[in-house]
Amino acid sequence: MVDPVPLASGRDADVFLIDDRRVLRRYRNGGDVAAEAAVMAYVGSLGFPVPTVYEARGTDLVMERLDGRTMLAALVAGELDVLAAADCLAGLHRRLHALPPRLGAPDDARVLHLDLHPDNVMLTSRGPVLIDWRNATEGPADLDVALSAVILAQVAVDGEHPLAAPAATLLEAFLDRVGGGLLTVLGDALTLRRNDPALTTTEREWLDAAAALITGRFPA
Numbered sequence: 001m002v003d004p005v006p007l008a009s010g011r012d013a014d015v016f017l018i019d020d021r022r023v024l025r026r027y028r029n030g031g032d033v034a035a036e037a038a039v040m041a042y043v044g045s046l047g048f049p050v051p052t053v054y055e056a057r058g059t060d061l062v063m064e065r066l067d068g069r070t071m072l073a074a075l076v077a078g079e080l081d082v083l084a085a086a087d088c089l090a091g092l093h094r095r096l097h098a099l100p101p102r103l104g105a106p107d108d109a110r111v112l113h114l115d116l117h118p119d120n121v122m123l124t125s126r127g128p129v130l131i132d133w134r135n136a137t138e139g140p141a142d143l144d145v146a147l148s149a150v151i152l153a154q155v156a157v158d159g160e161h162p163l164a165a166p167a168a169t170l171l172e173a174f175l176d177r178v179g180g181g182l183l184t185v186l187g188d189a190l191t192l193r194r195n196d197p198a199l200t201t202t203e204r205e206w207l208d209a210a211a212a213l214i215t216g217r218f219p220a
């Protein structure tokens with residue numbers, strides 16, 4: 001592989017263009033992509049929209065280069081309606097959790113992405129495709145939904161965030177679509193989020209307010 005071209009840099013991974021067909025996603029601070037590659041291959045084989053994985057070794061994942069842009073970029077550019085984004089996020093959850101689990105224990109376990117938010121969805125010519133499977137695991141479907149809600153709510157409650165207002169609208173629409181089932185595992189989602197080392201101090205401080213915004217949407 002000769003001098004891949006940088007494409008994007010996230011919190012702990014860099015993505016490079018290898019050629020017009022393939023990208024390389026490389027963890028900067030170590031880590032092993034084997035587990036996420038296995039989940040991607042599994043859900044992909046069942047027809048769930050993920051990039052095709054070509055190679056997974058150590059910190060490096062070589063996968064299909066997707067066209068289009070992220071849902072976040074499309075929202076920011078005003079090219080995607082917030083309600084359509086909510087439909088898409090809820091639909092991806094529904095489709096993912098309808099799949100038979102790979103490991104399958106306990107009985108209600110489903111494949112979970114646990115980071116399903118607008119910057120991890122690419123809107124491509126073959127439809128929405130879910131990327132960034134680093135946190136993928138199996139567990140109760142509601143936990144995945146709750147995590148998405150918490151992530152959106154954290155942006156919505158941060159008054160200094162330029163996307164706070166659209167995030168609040170998106171959260172509302174998302175909660176309308178997924179319903180209140182997530183409330184039973186909201187505490188678990190908050191704990192997972194609180195323990196995420198990638199979270200900034202400010203983001204951690206906003207967690208309680210984020211939780212209140214979600215529960216407030218489902219008055220008893």
Ligand SMILES: Nc1ncnc2c1ncn2[C@@H]1O[C@H](COP(=O)(O)OP(=O)(O)O)[C@@H](O)[C@H]1O
Binds near residue numbers: 011014015120
């Ligand atoms: N398969 C892919 N094809 C094209 N671009 C990609 C692909 N995977 C990731 N990207 C780009 O890289 C960015 C970061 O990727 P992601 O896997 O979400 O890593 P992280 O969030 O850890 O930085 C994405 O927002 C997207 O712009």
Ligand SMILES: [Mg+2]
Binds near residue numbers: 120131132
């Ligand atoms: Mg990401």
